Amino acid sequence: MSDNKRIALAFSGGLDTTVCVPLLKEEYGYDEVIGVTVDVGQPEEEFAEAEETAEALNLEHYVVDAKDEFADLCFDAVRANASYQGYPLGTALARPVIATAILEVAQEQGCTGLAHGCTGKGNDQLRFEAVWRDSDMEVIAPVRELGLTREFEQEYADERDLPVEGGDEGKYSIDTNLWSRSIEGSELEEPSYVPPEDIYEWTTAPTGETLEIEVGFENGYPVSLDTGEQSSPSNRNAKRSDDGDEMEPVALIEELNDLAGGFGVGRSDIMEDRMLGLKVRENYEHPAATVLLNAHQALEDLVLTKEERSFKKQIDHEWSEKGYEGLVNAPLVGALEGFIEETQTRVTGTVTIRFEGGQARPVGRDSKYAVYSADAASFNTEDVTGDIEQGDATGVAKYHGFQERLANRVISSQNDEE
Numbered sequence: 001m002s003d004n005k006r007i008a009l010a011f012s013g014g015l016d017t018t019v020c021v022p023l024l025k026e027e028y029g030y031d032e033v034i035g036v037t038v039d040v041g042q043p044e045e046e047f048a049e050a051e052e053t054a055e056a057l058n059l060e061h062y063v064v065d066a067k068d069e070f071a072d073l074c075f076d077a078v079r080a081n082a083s084y085q086g087y088p089l090g091t092a093l094a095r096p097v098i099a100t101a102i103l104e105v106a107q108e109q110g111c112t113g114l115a116h117g118c119t120g121k122g123n124d125q126l127r128f129e130a131v132w133r134d135s136d137m138e139v140i141a142p143v144r145e146l147g148l149t150r151e152f153e154q155e156y157a158d159e160r161d162l163p164v165e166g167g168d169e170g171k172y173s174i175d176t177n178l179w180s181r182s183i184e185g186s187e188l189e190e191p192s193y194v195p196p197e198d199i200y201e202w203t204t205a206p207t208g209e210t211l212e213i214e215v216g217f218e219n220g221y222p223v224s225l226d227t228g229e230q231s232s233p234s235n236r237n238a239k240r241s242d243d244g245d246e247m248e249p250v251a252l253i254e255e256l257n258d259l260a261g262g263f264g265v266g267r268s269d270i271m272e273d274r275m276l277g278l279k280v281r282e283n284y285e286h287p288a289a290t291v292l293l294n295a296h297q298a299l300e301d302l303v304l305t306k307e308e309r310s311f312k313k314q315i316d317h318e319w320s321e322k323g324y325e326g327l328v329n330a331p332l333v334g335a336l337e338g339f340i341e342e343t344q345t346r347v348t349g350t351v352t353i354r355f356e357g358g359q360a361r362p363v364g365r366d367s368k369y370a371v372y373s374a375d376a377a378s379f380n381t382e383d384v385t386g387d388i389e390q391g392d393a394t395g396v397a398k399y400h401g402f403q404e405r406l407a408n409r410v411i412s413s414q415n416d417e418e
């Protein structure tokens with residue numbers, strides 16, 4: 001390897017990362033820039049765009065497939081019922097996976113620096129750098145550090161004849177991976193603006209049709225789908241699994257995105273509090289995430305005790321916060337996962353989900369670990385689990401609310417005296 005100073009850039013082929021290539025040489029003194037695109041399930045066109053732009057820039061370009069690692073992390077998120085303010089965390093979970101893959105390429109390729117094209121307003125800069133600053137590489141964020149605007153970038157690119165198709169990036173900023181598609185920017189920033197139907201690509205408007213599917217779980221991980229004979233009304237993609245068969249995480253997520261998206265499942269329009277404190281309007285599509293999170297929760301509701309369910313909410317909340325922050329490698333997350341693992345040994349079984357009116361609603365659940373006794377819960381039989389009978393509740397009923405009754409009596413007698 002030469003003595004040239006080399007830097008690895010997180011590269012998408014969009015305007016931000018394209019202008020970063022000459023800037024890293026001109027402004028930061030690097031001799032060579034390598035571009036790294038990490039596959040976390042973006043659509044094909046994005047790789048084609050990255051390849052083409054890299055070629056036109058004469059950029060040494062690497063593509064790393066991290067779909068499996070990413071899908072595994074998404075399934076850890078399912079076990080934690082992970083959601084941040086209604087967002088199932090696609091972009092947030094992808095960033096540490098992408099950052100780690102880029103760091104590995106940088107090390108293999110003799111780089112001494114790492115760069116990304118994130119702005120200084122978003123979360124992604126923090127998520128990338130949380131991983132990168134753990135290495136001895138120099139970390140550079142040209143867009144943030146040079147205070148670049150989109151207008152400046154466009155002019156800069158025009159002046160230098162950089163391969164950016166002027167204004168062809170569409171008016172929205174879109175980030176897509178296996179778990180979610182986020183749509184930001186332009187009029188959507190205004191919280192009162194009602195988004196037009198054409199911002200959605202993964203989901204149709206809910207149709208009148210319904211479909212029931214069965215999702216199988218083992219130890220809290222989604223492992224199989226039974227989609228029956230019917231298929232998505234839009235049926236954009238004809239591939240189908242063998243029903244009820246075990247599926248690999250990536251394939252399972254892809255199939256569910258396609259199927260549930262056709263029933264309008266998994267849209268969210270939320271106000272999101274970013275890490276730096278900005279409150280922003282966000283739109284997302286995440287059909288598979290919605291189905292798997294709803295199904296997983298329904299199975300936990302069946303197999304966990306009341307105390308476990310209520311305590312796990314706090315664990316899940318903490319996991320989701322760290323997930324949003326891009327800190328899934330934090331010791332806290334390891335500790336939370338110790339609790340999660342202990343509970344998930346019973347989260348094995350199946351859940352029937354009905355797609356209806358844009359919702360994915362659990363309508364049936366089954367597990368050999370169900371904390372459920374038909375005899376105990378039924379109104380039809382007298383003797384319950386063998387050693388409890390109806391009359392036993394009389395004593396409990398006498399005590400129930402004792403303290404509240406007493407307190408209210410004391411309060412009203414004091415009020416009378418005044």
Ligand code: ARG
Pocket residue numbers: 089090091092123124173174175182184272282
């Ligand atoms: N607000 C979401 C998040 O912070 C989505 C960010 C989308 N990122 C992007 N570069 N467009 O996770």
